[in-house]
Amino acid sequence: MAHRQIDLAASLHRVAQGGIPLRAEERLAEEAGPNRRLFTSDLSVSEFLLTRDAQCQPISQVMGSSAYHIGQIADYKGATREITVISDAHRAARRAALNRLVQEAALVGADAVIGARLRERMVTMGQRGKGGDDGGEVIEFTVVGTAVQAPWITHPKGQPIITDLTGQDLWALYQDGFEPCAFLFEFCRYHVWHVTQNSTSAGELSAASAAVDQARQIAAEKIQRQARSFRAEFVVGSDIKVNVREVPCGFRGCALDDLDVDLSWFATGVRRIPNAQRAQAKVPPLLLSMMPLGRARATRISGEDDARDVERAAEDAQEAALEADEQRGES
Numbered sequence: 001m002a003h004r005q006i007d008l009a010a011s012l013h014r015v016a017q018g019g020i021p022l023r024a025e026e027r028l029a030e031e032a033g034p035n036r037r038l039f040t041s042d043l044s045v046s047e048f049l050l051t052r053d054a055q056c057q058p059i060s061q062v063m064g065s066s067a068y069h070i071g072q073i074a075d076y077k078g079a080t081r082e083i084t085v086i087s088d089a090h091r092a093a094r095r096a097a098l099n100r101l102v103q104e105a106a107l108v109g110a111d112a113v114i115g116a117r118l119r120e121r122m123v124t125m126g127q128r129g130k131g132g133d134d135g136g137e138v139i140e141f142t143v144v145g146t147a148v149q150a151p152w153i154t155h156p157k158g159q160p161i162i163t164d165l166t167g168q169d170l171w172a173l174y175q176d177g178f179e180p181c182a183f184l185f186e187f188c189r190y191h192v193w194h195v196t197q198n199s200t201s202a203g204e205l206s207a208a209s210a211a212v213d214q215a216r217q218i219a220a221e222k223i224q225r226q227a228r229s230f231r232a233e234f235v236v237g238s239d240i241k242v243n244v245r246e247v248p249c250g251f252r253g254c255a256l257d258d259l260d261v262d263l264s265w266f267a268t269g270v271r272r273i274p275n276a277q278r279a280q281a282k283v284p285p286l287l288l289s290m291m292p293l294g295r296a297r298a299t300r301i302s303g304e305d306d307a308r309d310v311e312r313a314a315e316d317a318q319e320a321a322l323e324a325d326e327q328r329g330e331s
Contacts, residue, residue, distance in 0.1 A: 020064075020100050043115055043146050047167025051114065054167075054174040056148040059108045063144040064100030067123060068093035070137045076191060077250040080207070082218055083189045086137075090120075090187035090264075093141040098162060098183065101143050105160040110147035112155070112180065116164040117144050118239075118266060152273060153179050163268045165237050177276030182230035182269040186222045187262070190215040194249065195259035208259055212242060215263040223265055232269025239266045 043051060043058065051058065073085040105113045123138040145162065152174070155161045162183035163170070173179065192211045219240075227235050243262040250258070 018096060018099055020103050043167055047115060049167075050171040051148065051167040054150075054171040055152055056112070056114065056150040056167075056170065059110055059147045059149060061144065062101055062104035062108070062110075062113060062147045063142065064097040064102075064104065065140070065142040066093045066096035066100070067138060067140045068096070070139065075250070078193050079191060080193045080211075081191065082215070083191050086189040087187055090139060090141075090189070091185075093139055094120075094185050094187070097141045097143050098185070101145065101162060102160055105145075105147040105162075106158045108147050109149065110160045111150040111153045112161040112163065113145040113147050114163055114170055115146050115166055116162055116183070118142075118164065120264065154181070154273070163237075164239070164266060165268050169237065173270060177273050178234075178270045179273045180268050181232050181271050182226065184223050184226045184230075184232075184235065184265075184267045184269055186219040186226070186265045188215040188218045190218070190261040190263070192259040192261070194256045195246070196256050208244065208261075211259060211261045212244065212263070215242070215261045216240070219263050219265045223267060227269045230269050231271060233271040234269070235267045236270055237266075237268045240264070 048058065068089055070086060070089040073083070076083055101113060101116070119142045121140055123140050143162075145164075147160065153161055161180050163180040164183065165173070165180060170180070190211050192207050195205055195207050195211075223235065241264045243264075245260055246257040247260050248258070249256055
């Protein structure tokens, strides 16, 4: 299908204003329009089936992305504290990407985006390796999910709800009368000055341990404030990642190193659906974790092993059975 010519300058202007490219809008119009033939999704087979059972109709795969240049910040040599300029930059990159995800979902008439997959990475690091104080740090944040129609999810018009919950999790919430109401995210960069200054003997680096705890506390307080602002009753599916690394002190000739703690937190706020009745649904059957293979009763394989191990075990069991048959024939 031929596409019309896109005004590149106008498209870039929209992106600079926090919008989505014109070509992306055109693609979504085709995927969600009256002549749509198929939809793309990042749902697994199980997620797809359980999502439909939870009265969700998949529409299209949607995404949002933001590359963010932190820029030069004030020097923080000698400081032990949150570096708010860097924390704010990571939050801004996440917010821009998620806003674009919402815009794409709204264009296809979605009530929610489910199964959101998140990726963040450092594109370039500052020359001194110290969190952007030389103005060279560029970060990127991308989120991809499946836009769905789900009339039972409460949300303001044109503002679909985002959640990183799986289709199975969404199904379970629906059966118990709960709905996702907000996607919560937070980031904290906490810097420790001269973390190795008391490390002449073996033992815990107490300043480093305390920094991890402090970063978590800062993020947790902000996550709770976000949850309250969306009237969430519970916060579920918390995905917390902690990255700790040594960085140069910054003072010329100093042998001691500093420490950076990056704590990233994603979660979903949920609340009870007004006047919802708990459904009496059949729970999907569980798979047995152990099963016998072939005629060799002693041969068993864990359900956690991969398909190649299963195939190999089956072949071994079959060979053992054939050998036993041959021995019985010879005797």
